[in-house]
Amino acid sequence: MPSPVPVTRLLPSDLYPSLGCGACSSPLNKFGSSLQVPAQRLHGRVASRLWSSVIHWKELRAVVPVGSGGFGSVYRAEYLGETVAIKSVKKSTKNQLASRQSFWAELNAAHLRHKNIVRVIAATTCVPAEYGDECSTGAVLMEFVGNRNLHQVIYGSTEQLGPDRWLRYSADMVHGLRFLHSHNVVHLDLKPANVLLSGDDVCKIADFGCSVKLDPGQEVTSVSPQLSHVGGTYTHRAPELLKGERVSPKADIFSFGITLWQLLTREQPYTGDRQHVLYAVVANNLRPPVQGQAVFESEQGRLCWTLVSRCWSSEPLRRPSAQELLLEVEQLHGRFLS
Incomplete structure (x- = not known):
């Protein structure tokens, strides 16, 4: 099935019992269960193995807009010592369900790590005003690949x-x-x-x-x-x-x-x-x-x-x-x- 994705698909089974931080509830899940993943920081850098349901917005530095379109806006920034891209997914006034589906679909590969796939670092539905606020369904923090x-x-x-x-x-x-x-x-x-x-x-x-x-x-x-x-x-x-x-x-x-x-x-x-x-x-x-x-x-x-x-x-x-x-x-x- 498409998103939302059960947490057991997103994390290795040996890590699943230890989950205990920021919840991020899927707007598509009528039962209201939450998706919880650990936020990690390793030696001042973003941990590469797992993605997080929490974006520490105050840790963002040198934020620069790099593009926008029907999907929303993209920014480049420094985050915990790493250059990242922030994608704020716009909430469509005509089709809000499609906007939510698009945001949660972005996370279908969030748990995967491969040199030919853009790595997801974090994602959240809580977005500050300067990155979208009520106009945003959510934001995805990714590795910055290039221009x-x-x-x-x-x-x-x-x-x-x-x-x-x-x-x-x-x-x-x-x-x-x-x-x-x-x-x-x-x-x-x-x-x-x-x-x-x-x-x-x-x-x-x-x-x-x-x-x-x-x-x-x-x-x-x-x-x-x-x-x-x-x-x-x-x-x-x-x-x-x-x-x-x-x-x-x-x-x-x-x-x-x-x-x-x-x-x-x-x-x-x-x-x-x-x-x-x-x-x-x-x-x-x-x-x-x-x-x-x-x-x-x-x-x-x-x-x-x-x-x-x-x-x-x-x-x-x-x-x-x-x-x-x-x-x-x-x-x-x-x-x-x-």
């Missing part, structure tokens, strides 16, 4: 994106997806803008506001119509999601296929009316154009096209798993860079 995302590199720069880079970026994303899927988390909004680039040019998957947590051992899940946050960006949304069918990790593989096409071509996936695109993706198997793209004309390019086409197959079962995809990306690396 760039993959969308900016693809469309906003003249940097070369040769095989050495797009293969490395692809492998980073697939490593992150494989880890998420192995922990039953489906991101559901993978796209270049949600892939941040660190100072070491490493990709980290961010923005889990559309994510879903599957039950252990469950490969797909039905999603209630009330869970309006599920879906993600329409240009990268798998056709089964557009049809209201079950969610599975293969939806992320579809989104990766569109993202890889963008890395290779540096063009926008679709043009034209949004509703026309949505209809055509489902009814006419519309996909981003391949004919006329020089990158796909060589023998190596045709191998890339084969991989991309498998990722965005209309049938989820025909798409590779993240594990299979990683092997194929590694094979492409051998073909291009050997």
Whole structure:
């Protein structure tokens, strides 16, 4: 089921009995039970293993706004000796349930630690006025990765994106997806803008506001119509999601296929009316154009096209798993860079 996530899924079983600090109650939990996690500080730095339900706002230093949008606002700051990002999730006046769902979905991967996933440090529904107050559903404190995302590199720069880079970026994303899927988390909004680039040019998957947590051992899940946050960006949304069918990790593989096409071509996936695109993706198997793209004309390019086409197959079962995809990306690396 999507958020809220039971605490037993968020923390190792050996730590669960020792919980005893700040509670953070899910607004989606009609029974009113609370999510409690320990706030930790280790040698003056934020502990990396666990996230906390308490943000010590007075410990924030050098707070600088770095972005805003329909989701809310993002700030950069210093927190307990570490550079962090603060994401304040806006409370939608039109759909407050969707706002709450989005905030709690952000925490589906909060307990996970991986080099290709943005690390969550803390989250709370109690936000001071200067960071949103009544206009905010909650705030998430995360590691600060950097000032760039993959969308900016693809469309906003003249940097070369040769095989050495797009293969490395692809492998980073697939490593992150494989880890998420192995922990039953489906991101559901993978796209270049949600892939941040660190100072070491490493990709980290961010923005889990559309994510879903599957039950252990469950490969797909039905999603209630009330869970309006599920879906993600329409240009990268798998056709089964557009049809209201079950969610599975293969939806992320579809989104990766569109993202890889963008890395290779540096063009926008679709043009034209949004509703026309949505209809055509489902009814006419519309996909981003391949004919006329020089990158796909060589023998190596045709191998890339084969991989991309498998990722965005209309049938989820025909798409590779993240594990299979990683092997194929590694094979492409051998073909291009050997």
